[in-house]
Amino acid sequence: MRTYIEFALKKFQNKMAYRLEFFMGIVNTVITIVVYLCIYKALYGGATEIDGITFQMVATNFVISLGLSDAFKYNEMFLQDKIHDGTITNEFLKPVNFVFRMLSENIGEGLFKIIFNFIPALLFTLLYASLCPPKSILNLFIMLVSMMLGYLILWLISFIVQTWSFWLFSVWGIITIKNVFVNILSGSLLPMWFMPATLRKIISFTPFESIYFTPVRIYLGELCGADILSGMAVQLIWICILALVAGAFWKNGVKKLVVQGG
Amino acid sequence: MIILKDVRKQLGNKEVLNSISFHINPGESVGIIGLNGAGKTTLLNIISGILRPDRGFIRVNGTENILSEYKMLRNVAYVSGTKSQLWRDLTIKASLENCVQMYHVDKEKAEKRLEALNEVFSIQNLLLSKPENLSLGERIRCELVYALLAETQILMLDEAMIGLDVSIKHKIMEYFEAYKQEKKATIIFTSHNLLEMEKLCDRVILLHKGTIIFDGTIERLMNEFAPPYEMRVKIEGNLPDFEDLPLEKFSIKKDTLHIVFYRQKIETTYILKHILKKCRIKDVKLTEPDLEGTIRKIYKREG
Numbered sequence: 298m299r300t301y302i303e304f305a306l307k308k309f310q311n312k313m314a315y316r317l318e319f320f321m322g323i324v325n326t327v328i329t330i331v332v333y334l335c336i337y338k339a340l341y342g343g344a345t346e347i348d349g350i351t352f353q354m355v356a357t358n359f360v361i362s363l364g365l366s367d368a369f370k371y372n373e374m375f376l377q378d379k380i381h382d383g384t385i386t387n388e389f390l391k392p393v394n395f396v397f398r399m400l401s402e403n404i405g406e407g408l409f410k411i412i413f414n415f416i417p418a419l420l421f422t423l424l425y426a427s428l429c430p431p432k433s434i435l436n437l438f439i440m441l442v443s444m445m446l447g448y449l450i451l452w453l454i455s456f457i458v459q460t461w462s463f464w465l466f467s468v469w470g471i472i473t474i475k476n477v478f479v480n481i482l483s484g485s486l487l488p489m490w491f492m493p494a495t496l497r498k499i500i501s502f503t504p505f506e507s508i509y510f511t512p513v514r515i516y517l518g519e520l521c522g523a524d525i526l527s528g529m530a531v532q533l534i535w536i537c538i539l540a541l542v543a544g545a546f547w548k549n550g551v552k553k554l555v556v557q558g559g
Numbered sequence: 560m561i562i563l564k565d566v567r568k569q570l571g572n573k574e575v576l577n578s579i580s581f582h583i584n585p586g587e588s589v590g591i592i593g594l595n596g597a598g599k600t601t602l603l604n605i606i607s608g609i610l611r612p613d614r615g616f617i618r619v620n621g622t623e624n625i626l627s628e629y630k631m632l633r634n635v636a637y638v639s640g641t642k643s644q645l646w647r648d649l650t651i652k653a654s655l656e657n658c659v660q661m662y663h664v665d666k667e668k669a670e671k672r673l674e675a676l677n678e679v680f681s682i683q684n685l686l687l688s689k690p691e692n693l694s695l696g697e698r699i700r701c702e703l704v705y706a707l708l709a710e711t712q713i714l715m716l717d718e719a720m721i722g723l724d725v726s727i728k729h730k731i732m733e734y735f736e737a738y739k740q741e742k743k744a745t746i747i748f749t750s751h752n753l754l755e756m757e758k759l760c761d762r763v764i765l766l767h768k769g770t771i772i773f774d775g776t777i778e779r780l781m782n783e784f785a786p787p788y789e790m791r792v793k794i795e796g797n798l799p800d801f802e803d804l805p806l807e808k809f810s811i812k813k814d815t816l817h818i819v820f821y822r823q824k825i826e827t828t829y830i831l832k833h834i835l836k837k838c839r840i841k842d843v844k845l846t847e848p849d850l851e852g853t854i855r856k857i858y859k860r861e862g
Contacts, residue, residue: 387637390608
């Protein structure tokens with residue numbers, strides 16, 4: 298475990314070396330959030346709420362989901378690059394689990410972006426728009442746990458797509474399509490509240506709702522008591538399902554590599 | 560102990576390894592020699608477990624698939640001249656720190672080892688660079704330090720000296736010799752540089768089109784397959800009679816005798832004494848067969 302924490306810390310420290318990227322990250326997150334807030338401010342047209350959803354709730358949803366989606370971005374071509382240049386086999390010779398190593402390094406990078414991009418961007422946004430406070434300190438704490446589960450779901454979806462590099466020459470196109478699906482169906486571009494009931498019903502059977510929308514609802518207090526538990530249980534179930542799928546793809550991909558030699 | 564029995568591997572339509580069998584004892588250093596495409600890297604990949612054989616038996620210290628056991632992997636280091644082990648986006652220092660963590664090396668010991676390795680590999684000024692900013696030779700030096708930092712019992716070096724300049728290569732070869740003696744490490748080495756082979760390896764395995772055509776010591780290889788010695792002797796006086804001597808060839812041009820012979824059949828001193836019986840020797844030039852010439856001869860024979 299200590300080794301994986303070290304991997305995460307190394308990645309965190311490494312990110313600190315890129316000062317320009319650090320400032321550009323803040324600017325990028327602020328611009329993205331402010332642009333979306335402007336659009337929705339115009340759509341609200343001075344109304345305080347639409348269908349019981351206040352502008353403040355929408356703004357909070359955008360700050361959390363767009364901010365986190367920026368923070369959770371990492372190099373999704375990592376596995377493909379390793380397979381193409383052949384260094385993936387060298388990774389197998391390292392006495393650590395390669396998948397956990399990838400995850401811990403991505404977590405290290407994500408943590409950096411949350412602390413140094415998301416939080417400063419959040420503070421800048423507060424100058425422009427007022428956001429809903431958390432329902433309670435407990436809700437904020439549970440939201441952080443739910444956010445971590447959401448990250449794992451997002452990471453596993455990305456990892457599954459990355460493992461297709463074992464069979465496909467390039468997964469760039471699939472990753473792009475995947476990202477479009479994630480952005481739309483997770484509610485980070487269009488808040489779930491405004492989606493048609495049928496679409497929302499369909500999305501509830503997919504892992505996308507659990508990525509950002511469950512933490513947002515816990516934060517706002519839309520989910521209380523048993524609903525929080527069931528929301529987080531759904532997140533855990535998706536993590537288990539996706540981990541099984543990812544494990545199957547990974548195992549078969551590695552088998553292909555060591556049997557066929559790439 | 561590394562054991563391979565009847566190992567076969569086909570990649571695409573090409574049979575890269577065909578019925579490979581040998582064993583390597585602990586502490587032995589073995590060189591794998593072969594032309595391009597002979598199957599050297601495939602063989603190392605199979606030993607390391609990153610490639611599975613189609614048929615055959617393989618055991619590395621009693622383990623069939625070392626990739627499945629981290630404890631076993633902590634005893635193996637693999638350096639490839641073409642594939643980097645270092646973290647592409649981290650500094651060399653960070654990669655080495657990761658290595659120390661992964662191989663469970665005590666931090667104090669690691670610092671001492673790094674200090675000692677730095678004296679040989681001179682990487683002190685490279686520690687804060689990233690692999691992409693290094694030249695090939697610099698990167699290879701860092702790769703070697705990364706591999707040696709864990710002091711593993713099995714060391715696989717696949718063309719691991721490419722890009723190194725002569726002066727540092729010499730120091731590194733000496734380091735490997737000492738490492739072999741002190742740590743009793745098993746070293747498997749592939750290289751096109753036969754001087755390195757001769758210096759480091761107790762034994763060589765010659766691969767040709769996926770099969771082993773020789774497995775033994777360099778001394779035995781030279782005795783059995785070395786091309787003949789060549790001697791040019793400048794003489795003064797009458798030409799001696801060579802018909803009774805077991806020479807391969809002899810000729811004379813002006814006052815210089817050109818003699819071709821195998822030392823297994825006749826000693827150099829015997830030939831010189833024979834010449835001295837009839838004439839005076841003004842100059843002698845003896846060309847001994849080297850490992851490169853010997854191997855060239857073997858491959859020529861094998862086609």
